[in-house]
Amino acid sequence: MKRGFDASADPGTAPLGCPVERSGMVWSFRSSTLFLLLTLFCLASGLSAAETELRFCLRTEPKSFDPLLTSNDAEETIRYLTGGVLVRVNRQNQQPEPELAESWKISADGKQITFKLRSGIAFSDGTAFSAADVVYTMQQLMDPALHSATGDAFRSGAGAVTAKITAPDRVSIIFPEPVAGVDRIFDQVAILSSKSPQKESAVLGPFFMAEYKPGASVLLRRNPNYWKKDSQGRQLPYLDAIRLDIQSNRDIELLHFRRGELDIINSLDSEYFDRLSAVSPALVHDAGPSLDAEEMWFNQVARAPIPPYKRSWFRSTNFRRAIAQSIHYDDLSRVVFKGHAQPAAGPVSPANKFWFNDKLKPYPYDPDGALKLLGQEGFHLQNGALKDKDGNPVEFSIVTNAGNSFRERMAVLIQQDLQKIGIKVSVATLDFPSLIERISQSFNYDAAILGLTNVDLDPNEQMNVWLSSSENHQWNPSEKTPETAWEAEIDRLMRAQASTVDPRKRKESFDRVQAIVMEQAPFIYLVNKNALSAISASVHGASPVILRPQTYWNADQLTISRGAR
């Protein structure tokens, strides 16, 4: 009997001394076990072959799965794939479109938005979707104790934001002051269930979170109750699951993609793009300029511990414009980003179709013009070195974050460009916490290069940068009153565009803000990086765009065929 369980024994030979029947019984048992195992294996492989699973990486660990508390890319990805929203900004035409709300209406004074909701929709756990869920979600979102960044976008003035059911399928949300572009903000509000015991785990999006292995992966499974169907009446999404591997190392991500273990790289940098393009040109996609910009600015803070003569340079518009004209932006795009970036023409990328001021052009590369501008301020060349009117040699440092090779390279190129007009620049790289401490607390720096990531299209999202009283007004944060006339004008224009709901008037105001920024050059916008991605040949239906999430914005309509790898 014991021998019968010995898996190492050859089943074709009966052990000596064993009766034939017994040997047959052993053989029979082994065969059954083998058959059972084979069946299970085939069943398992059959299942996995039939299951369509999309795989890509999250580059950071999600800290929270509460869709009202997203704070990083990973959390936003999960919210996008699982959350059902009233309004979705179409990632291709950048226009808001109905989702859980069939339609909506904004009142003339901009203080109220009324949604008409779709009927017959259920959460992933089967509980019905109703107007009460929208009210519940808004109450949760606007709870001051929650500290939700999404909720802050709705806070237009003193007073509470209220939501009320006006009919079984209608909800009105009332704001104390007008909220410009309010419908677009609902793109980020995932509706929660007021009744489900699963709370935020009950979702209305195409997928629900099935499994989370900290540090390893997040598994999203198809929501069986998802409300959308395709044009032929087939239930969406097509995919059975999405596996999100948590992986911050981009080399490893690229390696896994090349091995076919990942289907999508949502955001590539130009180096990896070219490397992948060299071996698989059909898999990489350059969607053109993204919303992200790289910029340089000078420290204009009055209390900064820098010599007064340097502060007077940095506060001079002509000095800043001269620096802006001495930088070879085409070289930055071509050399540093290998052609996968465009010289920037102001604070808004041309990717932002509605808000971009198309009258603005990038600064021309004009060192002679720069020297003329500097001459107006008393700067002069002496033995090839630029000196100010008091004879101080023009030397300053540019600081950026260590480890970002693109910014370091841009700084080195700018260093050489400025050398041509006699300016000596030293490049310093600091670890990120030290850099942030310098640019936001001690103000012990001359100039900095950093990048700005724009997630939202609406200029209201940039209020914290443009208002002179803001902490993120990087060149001179937290001004008690605007220190220059043009900053006062920017303050006025930004408040004006925020207080009206007329898109044309808002655009006029924000166009003027962009023009002032280009004239005064408090930020010298360097380049807009292109939106680069990679998609495996096995993924069908993908159409990369410049808005996040670039590749899986239509995740509910993607299909995958494993044979196509």
Next chain:
Amino acid sequence: MVRRLSCAFLLIVALLALFAGEVAPAGFATQFREMPNSAPSRQHLLGTDDIGRDRFSRLIYGTRISLLLAPAAALLSTILAALIGGLAGYLGGLWARCAVGFVDLFLSLPWLFLLIMVRGLLPLDVSPFVSVVVTFFILAVLGWAASARILCAGAATLRQSGFLLQARASGLSGIRLFVVHVLPNLRPILLAQFWISIPVFILSEANLGMLGLGVAEPMPSWGGLLREMEGMLSLSEAPWKLAPLVLLILVVSCFELALTKREFAI
């Protein structure tokens, strides 16, 4: 034979670095922006880097910086180690215990984070040359502890030796005893520690360079040059990027091989 070969190799590298201005085909900061990331050619023996600088020229200039300043840093750290470790070992008793405790504490510090912190506190508008000197100075000031421990043990052994007892019996004491009798007898340990510290400092600078916190641009150093290896997948496409690593391995190995058996044993 191996020792001689190692010394000869180090001499050749040192001479190349010393006469970098004459040997290098281009300046270390000259940007050939029309040909970034180019493959080796007659004009650029090791190709160009990401912003079009001649990689061979930068390697030679980088060697000059690393090979001149690493020994300087090693000398400073050995002197500090001799003073702290040697004196503590010679004095013995409470002094030695306090010194050893201090050294152990120093060794247990997360030196990399300490370096990053110190680097973050330095002024930003320093010239690249000053940044080089400052980087190696910080390395020297923070890198003496391991040598001090060995020197402390060596001095403690000497303190018990017969010749020192005899010197003490003949009336010698204090600093004179330490300078005339202890330090000369610590010389082999000092030399070995100095010799061993050089590659340690080269590698430390390389580590800082890999983090982007080493020598400021556009000055090249081995650490800065090694950063090109960050994208490990590209090495198969551009193996010439390995040149700084190969040179670093060869030089560090030669420093080790150049030690005599006796020195190595120490």
